[in-house]
Amino acid sequence: MRTKVKVALPETVLARxxxxxGQELLDASDQEIMEAAKELGMNPQMKGSAAFLGLTFPAKLxxxxxxxxxxxxxxxxxxxxxxxxxxxxxxxxxxAPPSKLSEISMGRKDSGQK
Amino acid sequence: xxxxxxxVDKRDLRPAETALALGVISRIELLRLKTIARVYARGLPxxxxxxxxxxEALTRIILGARQQPxxxxxxxxxxxxxxxxxxxxxxxxxxxxxxxxxxWLDRIGRSREIDLPDPAPGAERSLSAQQQLRAIERLFADDxxxxxxxxxxxxxxxxxxxxxxxxxxxxxxxxxxRRMRRTLLREGLTCEPK
Numbered sequence: 001m002r003t004k005v006k007v008a009l010p011e012t013v014l015a016r017x018x019x020x021x022g023q024e025l026l027d028a029s030d031q032e033i034m035e036a037a038k039e040l041g042m043n044p045q046m047k048g049s050a051a052f053l054g055l056t057f058p059a060k061l062x063x064x065x066x067x068x069x070x071x072x073x074x075x076x077x078x079x080x081x082x083x084x085x086x087x088x089x090x091x092x093x094x095x096a097p098p099s100k101l102s103e104i105s106m107g108r109k110d111s112g113q114k
Numbered sequence: 115x116x117x118x119x120x121x122v123d124k125r126d127l128r129p130a131e132t133a134l135a136l137g138v139i140s141r142i143e144l145l146r147l148k149t150i151a152r153v154y155a156r157g158l159p160x161x162x163x164x165x166x167x168x169x170e171a172l173t174r175i176i177l178g179a180r181q182q183p184x185x186x187x188x189x190x191x192x193x194x195x196x197x198x199x200x201x202x203x204x205x206x207x208x209x210x211x212x213x214x215x216x217x218w219l220d221r222i223g224r225s226r227e228i229d230l231p232d233p234a235p236g237a238e239r240s241l242s243a244q245q246q247l248r249a250i251e252r253l254f255a256d257d258x259x260x261x262x263x264x265x266x267x268x269x270x271x272x273x274x275x276x277x278x279x280x281x282x283x284x285x286x287x288x289x290x291x292r293r294m295r296r297t298l299l300r301e302g303l304t305c306e307p308k
Contacts, residue, residue: 010243013268014157017250020267021153022197024295025302026190028149030142036299037145044145053305054165055130055144 129172138175143189149302150193154200157239157246162203171195204239253301259290260297 037044042051063069133139139147147168155164171192174180182191247268254260259282266276277287 008269009240010247011157011239014243014246016270017247017264017268018153018156020264021298022150022193024291025146025150025153025298026193028146028295028299030146032295033142033145033149033299033303036296037303040300040303042303044141051145051148051303052141054163055148055168056128056134058128058165 129169129176132176133172136176138172139188139192145303146189147192147196149299150189151196152302153298154193154196156249157242158200158203159238159242167196167199168192170199207239208236253297254294257290257293257297259286260294263287263290263294 034044037049037051040051042049044051048057063072127135130144134141134144148164151164151168151171155162155167158167174195175182175192180191180195182188186194250264251261254264259280262280263276266279271279273287277284280287282290
């Protein structure tokens with residue numbers, strides 16, 4: 001009779017490894033953390049140190065980290081409103097009297113037709 | 115005159131900043147938690163990032179949703195919350211899949227006795243786990259001793275069993291664990307892709 005070999009699922013294997021890694025990091029000394037940071041050229045004593053990416057400032061910078069997105073939206077909406085209002089007022093305005101140039105061209109056209 | 119857009123001069127505090135300001139954690143503890151969060155986020159879908167895990171765990175503590183038991187360090191406590199958030203995520207995924215199946219059976223008016231488990235979430239999780247296991251192998255590719263220890267940890271062996279199976283001394287084993295820890299710390303402190 002064959003021996004039944006139990007093969008652990010990848011998610012089970014991963015969970016065990018991650019658990020061990022987590023414990024390893026819990027057991028690491030503060031000195032080890034500081035040394036690892038220094039090896040990476042980071043100085044955790046500095047307020048804006050790259051070590052704090054994703055912690056005290058976002059890991060991925062977004063537009064909202066630099067600009068007030070709400071103000072941009074309001075600005076864009078106001079500009080659009082103004083453009084629409086301007087276009088509408090142009091449509092409603094009475095047509096301007098024809099320019100002299102157009103009169104001349106009209107006159108030429110008329111004379112030609114005669 | 116066109117109005118110039120102002121730069122943001124007032125941002126909401128992130129939970130980590132609040133925890134620091136309140137003295138819930140120290141800066142070095144925060145760094146340690148970052149490395150742990152990056153470990154626990156492995157295998158989770160891309161929409162659940164390591165900083166989500168950590169900031170959510172800190173939020174729960176700040177709001178008083180979780181009480182720190184006596185004798186448990188803050189770092190271990192936060193790490194425990196992150197671990198449970200991870201488990202919570204997988205429970206939610208499997209529940210969602212079960213829920214949709216039940217709804218589908220209701221819609222077509224079939225009996226619920228027909229058991230049609232949806233393999234998708236399990237398969238996705240399994241695939242993601244395989245990818246992460248390969249990523250871990252790549253991370254330690256230049257250290258065969260550490261790779262063997264990791265493989266043994268994956269089988270659920272304890273330190274003494276690993277030493278016995280590998281035939282290495284306690285000194286060599288401890289030294290390999292130290293190298294493993296250093297790599298994990300270095301990888302955890304950066305924000306490079308896993």
